Amino acid sequence: MNLRMAGDRGLRAELACLMFAVLLLVLLPVAALAHAKLVRSEPKAKDVLPRAPKVVELWFSEELESGFNSIEVRDQQGKRFDRGGVTLSEGNKKAQISLETFSPGTYAVIWKALSMDQHMLRGEFTFTVSQGGAAGAATASPPQGSGSPAMESMPMGKSEQSYEIYPSQSAVRWVSYLSMMMLFGGFALYLLVLVPALRQESLEEPAKVARVRNASARRIVKWSWISVVVLLLTSSVSLAFQASGVFDKSLAESLSPALLGQVIFNMGYGGHWFLEILSVALLIVILTILSRKLKRAPDEAHRALWWVGLFAGAVLLIAPSWTGHAVASVKDFRLAVITDWLHLLAGGFWVGGLFHLAMTLPSVVAGVDKGHRIGLLAKVIKRFTRVAMPSVVLLVLAGLYNTWAHVPSFSGFWLTPYGNTLLLKLFFVGLMLFLGGLNNFHFGKKIARLAKMQSEAENDVERIKLERGFARSVVLEAAIGVVVLLVTSALVFMTPARSHPAMSPNEHPGMSSVGSVKVINL
Numbered sequence: 001m002n003l004r005m006a007g008d009r010g011l012r013a014e015l016a017c018l019m020f021a022v023l024l025l026v027l028l029p030v031a032a033l034a035h036a037k038l039v040r041s042e043p044k045a046k047d048v049l050p051r052a053p054k055v056v057e058l059w060f061s062e063e064l065e066s067g068f069n070s071i072e073v074r075d076q077q078g079k080r081f082d083r084g085g086v087t088l089s090e091g092n093k094k095a096q097i098s099l100e101t102f103s104p105g106t107y108a109v110i111w112k113a114l115s116m117d118q119h120m121l122r123g124e125f126t127f128t129v130s131q132g133g134a135a136g137a138a139t140a141s142p143p144q145g146s147g148s149p150a151m152e153s154m155p156m157g158k159s160e161q162s163y164e165i166y167p168s169q170s171a172v173r174w175v176s177y178l179s180m181m182m183l184f185g186g187f188a189l190y191l192l193v194l195v196p197a198l199r200q201e202s203l204e205e206p207a208k209v210a211r212v213r214n215a216s217a218r219r220i221v222k223w224s225w226i227s228v229v230v231l232l233l234t235s236s237v238s239l240a241f242q243a244s245g246v247f248d249k250s251l252a253e254s255l256s257p258a259l260l261g262q263v264i265f266n267m268g269y270g271g272h273w274f275l276e277i278l279s280v281a282l283l284i285v286i287l288t289i290l291s292r293k294l295k296r297a298p299d300e301a302h303r304a305l306w307w308v309g310l311f312a313g314a315v316l317l318i319a320p321s322w323t324g325h326a327v328a329s330v331k332d333f334r335l336a337v338i339t340d341w342l343h344l345l346a347g348g349f350w351v352g353g354l355f356h357l358a359m360t361l362p363s364v365v366a367g368v369d370k371g372h373r374i375g376l377l378a379k380v381i382k383r384f385t386r387v388a389m390p391s392v393v394l395l396v397l398a399g400l401y402n403t404w405a406h407v408p409s410f411s412g413f414w415l416t417p418y419g420n421t422l423l424l425k426l427f428f429v430g431l432m433l434f435l436g437g438l439n440n441f442h443f444g445k446k447i448a449r450l451a452k453m454q455s456e457a458e459n460d461v462e463r464i465k466l467e468r469g470f471a472r473s474v475v476l477e478a479a480i481g482v483v484v485l486l487v488t489s490a491l492v493f494m495t496p497a498r499s500h501p502a503m504s505p506n507e508h509p510g511m512s513s514v515g516s517v518k519v520i521n522l
């Protein structure tokens with residue numbers, strides 16, 4: 001069996017792992033915490049007041065985006081007693097609404113808030129206005145016709161909140177990450193690894209070099225086209241999910257141009273979405289031109305187009321850094337967005353490059369005669385290692401800064417869901433590093449030694465054995481990279497340890513129960 005057959009078999013195994021992971025993500029429920037949380041309210045949940053309040057005030061752990069927040073106060077019949085128009089203050093972390101005059105009884109507060117990281121947070125709780133100031137008035141049932149389920153308030157003095165993440169939205173984010181890594185990693189591998197390796201390995205005839213280079217370029221372009229189409233789909237679905245969550249509409253209703261327009265032009269989400277779409281549009285233009293030139297001028301390298309594509313891929317990776325944890329923490333950690341982007345860039349070359357090594361390299365090497373095959377493979381491994389090692393260093397440094405921004409102490413790793421999940425990610429990254437070291441120091445050294453030997457016939461068996469082993473190891477490392485991205489997509493939807501109640505139990509001494517909370521993350 002040659003390297004192509006081993007690579008194809010490994011690719012089938014990798015695709016099977018991908019399908020299994022997607023099924024797990026889509027079919028299994030995922031419990032986690034969102035970024036922002038309600039830290040206290042006035043009146044408090046289950047409060048019994050001697051007189052009707054004039055306002056309802058809610059304090060959140062993160063800044064809210066104005067214009068998309070609501071607070072409703074309803075009686076048992078569903079009649080509203082709020083004046084409408086939520087106002088924000090205290091750095092947009094406090095939401096407030098004025099109330100009409102109302103009689104003694106039990107009232108429900110139903111609220112919705114959009115944090116600056118573009119995640120919707122919902123909740124509801126009840127309070128009671130007593131008859132003539134009598135304490136301990138009986139609590140009536142929640143209002144009928146309000147559209148909210150029965151509310152079961154938590155014990156007084158606790159701050160636990162229940163959250164829910166929808167697996168379909170996590171799946172969309174994960175597939176989006178995979179596509180972005182494929183795009184950036186493909187352009188980077190071609191420019192920084194494959195072309196220099198072909199230039200260094202003399203194939204005797206320039207036509208052979210051009211033929212092998214063109215074959216690798218066309219394969220990378222093919223996978224890039226697939227990634228672009230997938231990104232367009234995930235961007236559209238994410239936009240619909242965002243509109244559905246913000247406006248409380250079904251997914252079909254959220255496809256209204258008016259609602260989508262508000263999300264794009266009036267929300268912070270629109271900037272992230274526009275950047276992603278414009279980057280994808282530029283990549284489509286580049287891939288269209290490349291596809292034509294690779295057919296009409298197969299002997300040319302077209303390096304300028306590949307560099308523009310690499311730049312577009314790097315800009316594309318800014319989009320996910322523009323939402324989520326990085327944006328939410330940038331006021332306290334000024335480099336958060338930059339380090340998050342650098343983290344994605346480094347991961348894009350390492351993980352994305354591995355994808356293409358697993359799917360492109362076998363066919364490239366198989367197209368070279370036996371006399372130069374092992375030499376070309378040795379140079380590809382050497383070039384990839386030279387670029388991958390700085391990428392890993394950058395990945396670690398950026399990751400350390402991001403961890404410092406989101407996990408305030410070592411206890412956060414085992415006391416919070418975010419810390420637990422981050423440890424799981426680090427475990428898989430460690431496996432990738434181990435396999436990367438194996439590829440370089442075991443297969444790489446042996447392949448380089450074999451390439452220097454003159455007797456081809458005597459070493460043909462060893463060559464085939466090394467090619468197979470290297471192909472399997474690369475496929476396995478790439479598959480673990482897929483799992484790392486899966487865990488990363490889960491981290492995006494979890495409250496950082498720094499904001500988790502377990503890490504700051506005394507942050508709000510007067511914190512009260514805030515009722516039940518549902519979070520829709522996008």
